Amino acid sequence: LAKTTQPISMDSYEGQEVNITCSHNNIATNDYITWYQQFPSQGPRFIIQGYKTKVTNEVASLFIPADRKSSTLSLPRVSLSDTAVYYCLADSGNTPLVFGKGTRLSVIA
Amino acid sequence: DAGVIQSPRHEVTEMGQEVTLRCKPISGHDYLFWYRQTMMRGLELLIYFNNNVPIDDSGMPEDRFSAKMPNASFSTLKIQPSEPRDSAVYFCASGLGSYRTEAFFGQGTRLTVV
Numbered sequence: 037l038a039k040t041t042q043p044i045s046m047d048s049y050e051g052q053e054v055n056i057t058c059s060h061n062n063i064a065t066n067d068y069i070t071w072y073q074q075f076p077s078q079g080p081r082f083i084i085q086g087y088k089t090k091v092t093n094e095v096a097s098l099f100i101p102a103d104r105k106s107s108t109l110s111l112p113r114v115s116l117s118d119t120a121v122y123y124c125l126a127d128s129g130n131t132p133l134v135f136g137k138g139t140r141l142s143v144i145a
Numbered sequence: 146d147a148g149v150i151q152s153p154r155h156e157v158t159e160m161g162q163e164v165t166l167r168c169k170p171i172s173g174h175d176y177l178f179w180y181r182q183t184m185m186r187g188l189e190l191l192i193y194f195n196n197n198v199p200i201d202d203s204g205m206p207e208d209r210f211s212a213k214m215p216n217a218s219f220s221t222l223k224i225q226p227s228e229p230r231d232s233a234v235y236f237c238a239s240g241l242g243s244y245r246t247e248a249f250f251g252q253g254t255r256l257t258v259v
Contacts, residue, residue, distance in 0.1 A: 070247075079149075079236045079250025080188070123188075132178055132201070133248055135188035 040124045045140040054111040056139050058124030061105050069100055069107045072123040074138070080123060084109070111141075119143045149251035151237050157257045163225040166254045169218055170239030178248060179212055179222050180236040188236070194220065227258045 041059040048054045060069070068087050072080040084091060086098040086107070097110040111118055121138040150169040158164050170177045178193040192202040197214045205212070209228070214220040224231055234255050238248040 077253075079238065079253055080248075081250065082247045085247070132176075132190050132193050134190065135180075137187050 040126055040136055042122075042124050042136065042139045044137065045142070047142045047144060048114055049144050050115055051113050054114050054118070054141060054143075056109045056111075056122055056124075056141070057106060058109070059106050060124075060126040063104050063126050064128060066128045067126045068129065069098065069104075070125045070127060070133075071096070071098065071109050072125065072133075072135070074121045074123065076120075080135070083122075114141075114143045116143050116145060149237055149239050149249050151235075151251035151254050153254060154252060155255045155257075157259065158227055160228055160258055161226045162258075163223065164227045164231075164256060164258075166222040166235050166237075166256070168220045168222070168237030168251060170220070170237070171249055172218065174239035174241045174249070175217075176240040176242075176248075177214060177220050178238040178240070179220070180238065180250075181233045182236060182253070183233045191222070224256075227256075229258045232257050 068085055070085040071083050073083045074080040083095050084093055084098045086100050088100045088104060091098045099108045119142055121140050123135050123138040125133055127133060149171055152167045175196050179191040180188050181191055182188045189204055191204045192212045193200055194214045197217055210224055212222045234253045236250050236253045238250040240248040
């Protein structure tokens with residue numbers, strides 16, 4: 037199971053784009069990169085998943101370079117409601133999800 | 146579908162008492178996971194089931210913890226006897242087949258053992 041490393045916390049002002057980078061130097065060939073979001077007093081929620089290049093949905097974009105040793109979650113124009121903990125996981129889908137400590141994003145008005 | 150349903154949402158109990166947490170997974174999902182979250186240790190996987198069969202319980206901290214899944218729509222996590230260090234938020238999640246990486250979490254049960 038690939039180990040991921042991400043910043044413990046980040047601050048941002050409303051309306052800005054936020055990029056959270058995750059390192060996964062030992063990622064395996066069949067691992068996908070998956071990001072979860074957790075609001076206070078709620079369970080984690082899946083937001084995006086990718087294997088390489090770029091993936092975009094209504095919530096975020098995920099950029100994965102060719103070497104796949106890192107990935108960047110991009111949140112466009114954040115609002116106060118985006119304040120949450122964001123988890124990066126590298127997983128093959130053959131084992132249950134193992135969560136790290138995540139990145140605590142605080143959005144400031 | 147109402148999503149993964151956990152009960153109770155909050156539980157306060159005295160040390161030594163038995164505690165039972167309940168989970169109803171999303172209909173049709175074949176994987177069920179129990180996680181525990183604390184400030185110190187983050188989210189820890191305790192046990193998971195596939196088609197109602199326990200696959201890996203290596204995350205269960207002690208023999209005081211047990212989990213069952215008698216059918217596809219119900220699972221329990223029991224702690225007997227409970228201790229103050231068991232205080233945490235317990236999450237149940239379910240997933241489907243090869244899309245297991247997209248696990249759907251319940252709202253959690255906040256357990257306080259005094």
